[in-house]
Amino acid sequence: MDVLPQPLLATTFGTGLVLREALDAGASEILLCLGGSATTDGGSGILRALGVRPLDADGEPVPDGGEGLARVASLDLAGLHPRARAARWRLAVDVTNPLVGPRGAARVFGPQKGASDVDVDYLDAGLERWAGVLADATGVDVRELPGAGAAGGVAGGLHAVLGAALEPGAALVADAVGLANAVADAALVLTGEGSFDSQSVGGKVADQVAAVAGRAPARPPVVVVAGQVLLPASRAAEAGITAAFSLAGGPATLAELVVHTPTRLADVAENVTRLVLR
Template identity: 40%
Template sequence: MKFVIAPDSFKGSLTAKQAADAIYAGLKRVFPDADYELVPMADGGEGTVQSLVDATHGTLKTASVLNPLEKSVDAQYGLLGDGRTAVIEMAAASGIQFVNERTKDPLVTTTYGTGELMLDAMHHGAREIIIGIGGSATTDGGQGMAEALGAKFLDKDGQPIKRGGGGLADLAKIDVSAVDPLVAETKVRIASDVTNPLVGPKGSAAVFGPQKGATAETIPVLDRNLAHYAAIIKRDLGKDLADYPGAGAAGGLGAGLLAFTQSVMEKGVEIVVKETHLKERAADADYVFTGEGAIDFQTQYGKTPMGTALAAKEASPHAKVIGLAGNVGEGIDQLYDLGIDAIFPILPGVVDLPTAIKTGEENLTRTAENIARVLK
């Protein structure tokens, strides 16, 4: 009998690897002689770096970069086992966690630190970068990221514009002559499921701006500035990105990456499936265990359990996919028609969130063991 164990992290409780180990411990008690493949997973969001580093026996790197408020912080990224692929979460440098209710302001926050992380990875040998672009504190269209790579953003007097979404209003010219040569040699894979354009009513400022501190007064300013930015990119770089699907992700960082790097957009979980060789490892599987902190109707939209189920069924159509979650929400019935065969909550009873987080490992192990006993 063959088990594939491929969960995402259980946020605040367990990394994907720790979750996989906990499930393995429970199954092993009942099926000690079975074959096991442990494949820590992610969907491009938080935990992707750790999952891919664990899955490929890579290493974590630390770089001193600027956070969204241009204060120096230490941020981590991963160098995968092949030594040539880096994985970065833009939130590590430019995430919403670096601001608070008083300091969040997309007119001034910048993605400069994300560009610094990318450049550091390139100078450590990476020629392919996987970048997850969720959780940003910025709406600068990736201008800061591109500036860190060497691009110059100049006003009508030839002076550098201010960083942040507000400074884009003064942009008159983009000069890419000083961009680091390694940028042209590096493939960038953008892990994002966001399809919003850069500008307009469904654009970056209108849809995502409020959570980053944009107000009813500043949203139109940001949208206008991003439209101006897109027009200058089209004129100076020949790339039309204003309405490009996904360009509005992470405050327009999607547009910035598409404009200034050799990049392609992909679904986050599909990138992780490929990098972990999940399909190959799931060949001839009898049971596939996946999961994350919560499984509900949103799981079908690119979340790890759904991506894992689809990949596993493709590799081994007869395999049964079992989902485990701390919280099982509304709308899970539709998941049964899409590839997940059964879903189980792991909590033993009514507990508060701190207790659920603290007992995640033992709850996963116990639930996996009990399921295994039914299977046996």
């Protein structure tokens, strides 16, 4: 049975339960990787699971999910898990989007989660209200914080309440795999993306790979191989990416493309390599 998106009701509460268990077990450092979420609740679900109570003007708990943010008026932090603020929180984010506004969590990512134009307006207004309540309760304003919009605003909520540090996820991985050393004397660098679009050059993997390659002594060309290429070549060049190629060899359904991905990936990579290293 298909599960339909619920952009106004989807919540991060389940993730919060996992985090609470980790704190109960004595975790002193938590690295939470953010991305690919179905939620736009500003991290309120996680905070609820950790004992925080978002309240309306009458002092009653607001509904869960992004829908409830439009009614939130205050934050009761008295029940926050006793170990929550003592732990070191690191949030791996793959975008630089702020919490609200034209590049905010609702407007950029909401439609991907099933939000209509009306839903997007409602969610963005809710996140704006949520940001004001967070600022009143913690003294931290996360509206324009780069990366605060990650995972539907989770990064913003956890930064304000828990002091969580936002760290570029792609940079963490690049450091872990020794990317700088790997491309130091490379003649060509290939990287990939499901959909190569404007989000790809906003802190995601391709953007990080291009940045690292751009600092390498050899300054090798960086080529993206993606399921689909939607970013104009001029914009890709501004980000340090030499070229981008789609795996699609012609008209096909997504199911057909998935089946032939290994073959198409090998073919495109070979063609790029022959062209650049001929």
